[in-house]
């Protein structure tokens with residue numbers, strides 16, 4: 319018998335009790351089994367002891383102490399009693415299931431081998447089955463934990479990728495989810511600071527009572543609530559759509575509320591522009607019809623006034639007495655008819671701008687020519703005129719005269735908005751897209767325009783100027799001319815803060831678009 323670690327040979331019983339105690343100690347099963355096999359080998363003086371484990375009835379692997387010379391065929395034959403004489407093989411069976419085979423090559427043929435291998439096989443079988451179960455279970459738990467984690471990260475990534483601010487509160491108003499969008503921006507709060515805190519502490523700038531009422535409404539009604547709010551917290555006026563959505567963890571009561579904040583400023587501006595262009599188009603159509611009807615009688619009045627004046631001359635030549643006011647009256651009739659004609663021309667330009675040939679135009683040259691025209695006018699003498707012209711401006715297709723008309727109308731309005739001294743700045747610059755290749759801004763320090771009035775200023779005849787001072791046609795004509803160029807007019811203005819009128823013109827690469835409403839956003 320091969321000496322053990324103590325140097326003393328061990329009898330089969332001592333070996334068995336040692337093996338049993340090793341198994342009872344537990345620990346890492348593979349290490350224990352290796353030890354068991356070593357001991358079996360020592361007890362039998364066998365050089366070859368092998369443990370084969372089955373998977374679904376097949377010999378799958380030799381986990382420990384696998385011996386190359388011991389073939390699966392020999393082990394199989396030994397089980398049927400037909401193997402090589404020295405080969406002892408015993409099935410490992412537990413709970414009626416075959417889980418493997420323990421085989422030993424009993425070279426010394428001491429006769430203990432069959433007995434010993436059978437007992438060890440019986441000892442090993444339940445331990446191995448248990449270890450296998452445990453191993454499989456641990457694997458499954460780890461796998462499903464990984465899967466759950468992957469799903470959680472996937473959902474979090476979706477929520478973080480949304481271009482919306484999103485958070486979730488529970489019934490105690492404590493924050494349970496807080497997406498990336500809510501971490502950034504002026505009012506951003508980091509997720510670590512928000513999670514678990516009452517929402518009123520996190521959004522401390524908002525009135526707690528109003529916020530609580532919004533959540534309570536969803537908790538009690540179970541219905542989605544939606545409303546828009548205007549905020550200047552980011553420094554510029556923005557409009558947000560807030561949606562509060564009830565969430566139920568099961569089919570019962572509302573357990574959480576999902577709150578979503580979406581910046582809809584651009585959308586609202588586009589809607590307003592669209593509504594305004596629709597309205598202006600309708601007014602234009604109406605005006606065109608009325609003007610057409612007025613044009614003919616007006617021409618008749620003008621012709622009558624002219625022939626009346628000729629008649630007066632004839633009478634005077636014939637020595638007849640002519641009432642002293644007659645000349646004055648015909649002159650007034652003529653003046654007023656001319657005034658009406660100018661109004662009609664403007665209105666017709668508004669409703670159907672005479673589309674003139676568009677040539678490459680330097681917007682800087684347009685600005686300079688307009689300034690040259692207005693500079694000597696007494697209205698502009700008391701004002702400071704500044705220019706900031708971008709020399710890199712590319713030419714855009716346009717009508718030189720019409721664009722001068724637009725810049726002139728904007729300059730006159732700016733001057734009118736500043737009854738005392740003040741400065742007007744005209745700035746040109748390049749835009750970022752083909753649709754706004756050349757931009758000109760007329761910036762004044764005047765009275766400014768109330769937000770409520772902004773949508774009306776492009777309507778024909780809308781004026782706040784005293785009678786005889788303004789007809790209210792200047793901006794409506796500008797609007798039509800710029801729309802005919804495929805561009806648009808924007809306004810930034812607030813009472814007391816001056817106004818900036820901005821015309822944006824496309825270059826030749828921009829896709830042609832239908833007449834665009836003038837933007838009126840402050």
Ligand SMILES: Nc1ncnc2c1ncn2[C@@H]1O[C@H](COP(=O)(O)OP(=O)(O)OP(=O)(O)O)[C@@H](O)[C@H]1O
Pocket residue numbers: 727731732735762764765766767775776780781782783787788789790791792793794817
């Ligand atoms: N730069 C500005 N600052 C303040 N208000 C302005 C400015 N430009 C236009 N407005 C407002 O818009 C209204 C309409 O302007 P618009 O040019 O169409 O007509 P108007 O100047 O009143 O008359 P018209 O141009 O026909 O002589 C003005 O009456 C004024 O209330």
Ligand SMILES: [Mg+2]
Pocket residue numbers: 727730731788791792793
């Ligand atoms: Mg005007």
